[in-house]
Amino acid sequence: MQSRTPPARTGRPRSAAADAAILAATRDALVEIGWSRMSLGDVAQRAGVAKTTLYRRWAGKNELVVDAVAELFDELVLPDGDSLAADVVGVVLQFGELLRRPETRTALMAVVAESTSDPALRLRIRTAIVDRQKRLVLQGRERAQRRGELPYETEPAVAEQHADLIFDVIAGTVVHRALVSDGPVDEAWAQALAGLLIAGLPTAMA
Amino acid sequence: MQSRTPPARTGRPRSAAADAAILAATRDALVEIGWSRMSLGDVAQRAGVAKTTLYRRWAGKNELVVDAVAELFDELVLPDGDSLAADVVGVVLQFGELLRRPETRTALMAVVAESTSDPALRLRIRTAIVDRQKRLVLQGRERAQRRGELPYETEPAVAEQHADLIFDVIAGTVVHRALVSDGPVDEAWAQALAGLLIAGLPTAMA
Amino acid sequence: MQSRTPPARTGRPRSAAADAAILAATRDALVEIGWSRMSLGDVAQRAGVAKTTLYRRWAGKNELVVDAVAELFDELVLPDGDSLAADVVGVVLQFGELLRRPETRTALMAVVAESTSDPALRLRIRTAIVDRQKRLVLQGRERAQRRGELPYETEPAVAEQHADLIFDVIAGTVVHRALVSDGPVDEAWAQALAGLLIAGLPTAMA
Amino acid sequence: MQSRTPPARTGRPRSAAADAAILAATRDALVEIGWSRMSLGDVAQRAGVAKTTLYRRWAGKNELVVDAVAELFDELVLPDGDSLAADVVGVVLQFGELLRRPETRTALMAVVAESTSDPALRLRIRTAIVDRQKRLVLQGRERAQRRGELPYETEPAVAEQHADLIFDVIAGTVVHRALVSDGPVDEAWAQALAGLLIAGLPTAMA
DNA sequence: AATTAAGCGAGACGGTACGTCGTGTCTTGAG
DNA sequence: CTCAAGACACGACGTACCGTCTCGCTTAATT
Missing domain, CATH: 1.10.357.10 (Tetracycline Repressor, domain 2)
Structure with a gap:
């Protein structure tokens, strides 16, 4: 429960809501259009989030999907x-x-x-x-x-x-x-x- | 009694050699560059075959790979x-x-x-x-x-x-x-x- | 009105009807789909003729169209x-x-x-x-x-x-x-x- | 009073340099390989630009060439x-x-x-x-x-x-x-x- | 309250592969 | 030797996504 952000944290903090929205959108997209046809652009749009935000948190599709499921x-x-x-x-x-x-x-x-x-x-x-x-x-x-x-x-x-x-x-x-x-x-x-x-x-x- | 080719029998027949070359090239490409990085253009080039020929026989990467494997x-x-x-x-x-x-x-x-x-x-x-x-x-x-x-x-x-x-x-x-x-x-x-x-x-x- | 085919003519003679059909089909295709979108495959199909027949008589699209118009x-x-x-x-x-x-x-x-x-x-x-x-x-x-x-x-x-x-x-x-x-x-x-x-x-x- | 940019003003703006490079590359390609053999892929490559960038600005070869000429x-x-x-x-x-x-x-x-x-x-x-x-x-x-x-x-x-x-x-x-x-x-x-x-x-x- | 630094949306960017289309040639079997 | 049919090698098409990169705008924590 303790903050483990290692360095000083300045600037605007990352939105916690965005993470949840992205993971939920990922699961939805998997159901509706399947793995290979699912693009990260899709996920970002469904989550109401910019692609940048998504790539700031996950390295790619695989990592995102593992976390999502x-x-x-x-x-x-x-x-x-x-x-x-x-x-x-x-x-x-x-x-x-x-x-x-x-x-x-x-x-x-x-x-x-x-x-x-x-x-x-x-x-x-x-x-x-x-x-x-x-x-x-x-x-x-x-x-x-x-x-x-x-x-x-x-x-x-x-x-x-x-x-x-x-x-x-x-x-x-x-x-x-x-x-x-x-x-x-x-x-x-x-x-x-x-x-x-x-x-x-x-x-x-x- | 013998001929059971159902539809017309006209035009140049499909090359049997092409099928074998394509399947072999598919396996080679899988080994060398992996599934996700392997493109059908690669396969066609390795097989010495046009992409058209490939798509005439298989609907896409998945079907091709199933047969190749x-x-x-x-x-x-x-x-x-x-x-x-x-x-x-x-x-x-x-x-x-x-x-x-x-x-x-x-x-x-x-x-x-x-x-x-x-x-x-x-x-x-x-x-x-x-x-x-x-x-x-x-x-x-x-x-x-x-x-x-x-x-x-x-x-x-x-x-x-x-x-x-x-x-x-x-x-x-x-x-x-x-x-x-x-x-x-x-x-x-x-x-x-x-x-x-x-x-x-x-x-x-x- | 006399045959002016220079050498001896052996084998099946060329169909005269095919020439007329091809030129007419060329004009029709030009009207309907325009020069650049008109393919010689189209013309052959409209004329009820194989592409081979067309290429046997004209060197390409340009020559065909000049004659057609x-x-x-x-x-x-x-x-x-x-x-x-x-x-x-x-x-x-x-x-x-x-x-x-x-x-x-x-x-x-x-x-x-x-x-x-x-x-x-x-x-x-x-x-x-x-x-x-x-x-x-x-x-x-x-x-x-x-x-x-x-x-x-x-x-x-x-x-x-x-x-x-x-x-x-x-x-x-x-x-x-x-x-x-x-x-x-x-x-x-x-x-x-x-x-x-x-x-x-x-x-x-x- | 002054700003008459009609729609939204968001996202990365289009590169003005790209336009100039594309038009110049188009003219070069026209000289070197001619209209009919010139592909938009060629033009993009000569201009050091992605095909996407080209298609984002022009609807096709014709429009591009009109502007270039x-x-x-x-x-x-x-x-x-x-x-x-x-x-x-x-x-x-x-x-x-x-x-x-x-x-x-x-x-x-x-x-x-x-x-x-x-x-x-x-x-x-x-x-x-x-x-x-x-x-x-x-x-x-x-x-x-x-x-x-x-x-x-x-x-x-x-x-x-x-x-x-x-x-x-x-x-x-x-x-x-x-x-x-x-x-x-x-x-x-x-x-x-x-x-x-x-x-x-x-x-x-x- | 002002400053500051990162987060954020939007979307353009250089790439790569896609699956389709047209070209001109070749290969069948029939006439 | 011609014909209709259609497969073939080639190469361009226009699109989609990738992951990166500006932009101008929030939004909090620090001054």
Whole structure:
């Protein structure tokens, strides 16, 4: 809560309202016209702001969009299920719902695409969006361990590897289902995925 | 009985060599200058082809890149493993290798990102790239069934749902690992993923 | 009426209908869409002819247009006036009328413009269009001389210089009036011009 | 009382230097590569200016060339002659000289040709080039009237009609001589034309 | 209250790529 | 050898956005 503006601050301060208007306008523009067709001139006009103001705050489209969508992902919570399977289903459904919103799906994939040739952006995405959600896996595992559904892993490095893998599996699978295969992420599908994860292929297919 | 060319058959036919040259030039340009900086003028020049020729065949950058990248995915083959786990590991490693090549990772994510607000492009990606690779899942399942590792599913609709789910899980997980989590897709990781899929979480974590 | 095709003629002969159709289509296109916007593809399509056919007969747009409009200028005749002034007025009005037709005005100026940097085209215009109309000046002078309105010039070279000058004056003035000053070429204006030519400035302005 | 800038006065003002550079580059390009081969991209590059800047000020090639050439016509001055005939000869020779320069002849006829099917362009040519040079006729007439060579016309409308006609005659005749008949505009020819204008045909041919 | 320095809107600027169009040539198969 | 059809290499078109740069005008904190 303390001011961390490093140097002396003279002159007219930056408008806080402008920041909010720009981020909101960015999300609107993403929904309406898509990533590639969205120009920063558009965003500035929608926000009632000069392009200069926008470039004074962000280096480019990528940085702006990451900031504009990062907060949307913090809505995810681990639902109050009574089994590991229910927890998985709950998270999958929430994530699926998030990916149905145009601004989320478009912006997320756009910045991931850009990040394939921009390591700094990749890091920013991971810290600002992805890693924050690993808490869901950790919470879910802990609950399942308390219920006796999963064993305790004593080696911390191994435990982290497990968590990372599970996160990749769940997040990657839902994204692929929603954005590539273009199929619904509904109750039935979520249960099938949860069944596969918990029981393994031979049992799940039996 | 033979001629099924539906409309008229007049005028100079399109050059088959041009198609190949354009697709190859597209891949080269992707590697050398990246998706976003690559212009269709560049591609045309590299291919020794006029821009017109390019636009006569493809509607834009996205469609062109989908086709250019699609061919790369046809390299994937189901390796000659002697167990379901070995087959999964083999495919995962191949796919991981493919995603390490800059043109593949960049182009794939770029078109997926565009496709989030372009249903026609989404369909094209699915038919040109994704659906073609489901053969790997089908082959792998069949081998596993013959070995007795997996049961036979008699209901075709259910069988297809299983295949789709498995494909989403494997493809999505590998993409997420490679492009978002930014971790290596190596032998150890591939075995961990295969173990999870075959045995289920409780066993895999034990 | 005899075939004057110089070498042996083998293969399919050229369609005579095609020539006429192309020239007519050229005139139509000039009227409707103007010189610069008229493409040879347009002309070919209007004539129901392939572009190849067109290029087989003419070297380009300029040559085609010269041929297409040359004959229109042969309509001009020296009217049956009873004085030099009446003859001048009659010719001026006819020429003015010709320049009101869109295809004539556009095509004439277009080829003249092209000819400024193409001596061969300049020659072609002069022989195909301009020089043919000098007959009007020669006829008018002869009549005026017979009426006693103009003296006889005995030196042929001087007589030709006079005729050339008069032609430049009349043709140039009418073109400038019609196409640049954009004023009407009507009876009153024609009489004013004739008066100036015959009586000279001091008298004409008195 | 003073500021009559009609609309808003905001944003960066247009560079006056750019206008001059563009017009000069246009003239250079006309000389070096000719009207039809000259592209606006060329002009922009020669002027060290972006194409955008060029299109912000002119609607197209025609308008630009009209303005670029118009300045050249302002070089014309009424020479310090001591008779009406000398003044006419002086102006004719200057105009003939102007029409010997490739950029002038080509550009002038090209825009006139375009103007035959573009009334707005016709107006622009008239206001930017033609009407400005009528001053020469007005000055010459005034001098001749002071010398007693021409009568005073008291009716303004008639006086204007006279001036317009004389302008059409001189300008049209010189253009026709120079560009169509392709003859020299030299001292002898200029004197013949002046003689015709001042004395009328019967006297001039005597 | 006056000064001052940055923020602000507007929009012009030099660039680059776009997707389309026209040119003149070439390549088919049919006549 | 001609024809209609249309693909081809080339190159200009006019537009859109980029990110930067003036402009003249606020707007606060400092004098």
